[in-house]
Amino acid sequence: MTRRLLGTLALIGALLLSGLPAGADHIPPNGYFTDDDGSVHERNIDALRAAQITNGCNPPANTWFCPNSSITRAQMATFLVRALDLPATSADYFTDDEGSIHETAINALRRANITSGCSPAGDRFCPDDPVTRDQMAAFLVRAFRLAPSGTDYFTDDAGSIFEANINALAQAAITLGCGPQTFCPSRPVSRAEMATFLTRAIPLPIPPRGDTLLFSLPFSGVCDPLQVACLKTIDYPRLDEYLINEGWFYQGPFAPGDDILFEEATFSVTMNNTPVPLNVGADVTTGGTTRRSYTATIGSLNPGTYVFKGQWAWDGQVLYSTTLTLRIRS
Numbered sequence: 001m002t003r004r005l006l007g008t009l010a011l012i013g014a015l016l017l018s019g020l021p022a023g024a025d026h027i028p029p030n031g032y033f034t035d036d037d038g039s040v041h042e043r044n045i046d047a048l049r050a051a052q053i054t055n056g057c058n059p060p061a062n063t064w065f066c067p068n069s070s071i072t073r074a075q076m077a078t079f080l081v082r083a084l085d086l087p088a089t090s091a092d093y094f095t096d097d098e099g100s101i102h103e104t105a106i107n108a109l110r111r112a113n114i115t116s117g118c119s120p121a122g123d124r125f126c127p128d129d130p131v132t133r134d135q136m137a138a139f140l141v142r143a144f145r146l147a148p149s150g151t152d153y154f155t156d157d158a159g160s161i162f163e164a165n166i167n168a169l170a171q172a173a174i175t176l177g178c179g180p181q182t183f184c185p186s187r188p189v190s191r192a193e194m195a196t197f198l199t200r201a202i203p204l205p206i207p208p209r210g211d212t213l214l215f216s217l218p219f220s221g222v223c224d225p226l227q228v229a230c231l232k233t234i235d236y237p238r239l240d241e242y243l244i245n246e247g248w249f250y251q252g253p254f255a256p257g258d259d260i261l262f263e264e265a266t267f268s269v270t271m272n273n274t275p276v277p278l279n280v281g282a283d284v285t286t287g288g289t290t291r292r293s294y295t296a297t298i299g300s301l302n303p304g305t306y307v308f309k310g311q312w313a314w315d316g317q318v319l320y321s322t323t324l325t326l327r328i329r330s
Helices: 042-050 073-084 103-111 133-144 163-171 191-201 258-264
Strands: 002-005 214-216 229-237 241-251 266-271 284-286 289-299 304-314 317-329
Touching: 042 191, 073 103, 073 133, 073 191, 133 163, 133 191, 241 258, 241 266, 266 289
Parallel strands: 214 241, 229 317
Antiparallel strands: 002 241, 241 289, 266 304, 284 289, 304 317
């Protein structure tokens, strides 16, 4: 049984982030890139760019994302290091990434035990090899510390050394597969597909397009998962709106009595000690996980300091508390 917070409509793994921006000012009306128009992954690609996890694929212009190109292991390393804000290391773990622009990220990924390389000796990374869907599952499960699953979601991964990772990814709703009960484990992952996988895993909000400037207050995104209380200060420009999108999820099935306790679980927010009215969504159960979201929209704030406090209570007790100080610049 697992009770956890739901941040920015977060799925499993949401609390693993520390200091990652939860949103961006806005997305340009036509998006960031010119070569992903019409792609089902376009909004997720834009979200990845808004969070500065990708810059594109044609520097210095960076007007292209190359959505249909297979993502390489080296590129995957850079995406994950940016998403997780992993620190650099002076250690050089692999012999085949010398001169790669991704070498620093590759070493950071190895230091974080998200990869062990591609050779039995652990001295090679194969940076230019495409990432297959089953390898991608392993990367994401390690990176976001996803819980294992007892369910076998797909029929075409039997015998794969990554089958447990694939099932964990499905349980977290990061993948829906590639067809009815299939995952296509050996198929290379495109850059567009990776954008969607990462957007779901982090998770990232999808900023709107146009001139309205929005910011999602990242209550659960600022805490380490082992902390029950934390403080965070964020400097941000004056925007048109500020969003709250938080809540609870319960990875079931419910233990005896927990369904009643979940009904009584609450999330609350104050701004400068004044309660913020929240819209409470209906409980939704998918894939054995029950979720409830709390949302609110706060209008433009004048320059100054605003203290937001979010609290998650279970069975009448506050389990988690986040104090977020937002300093609005003029």
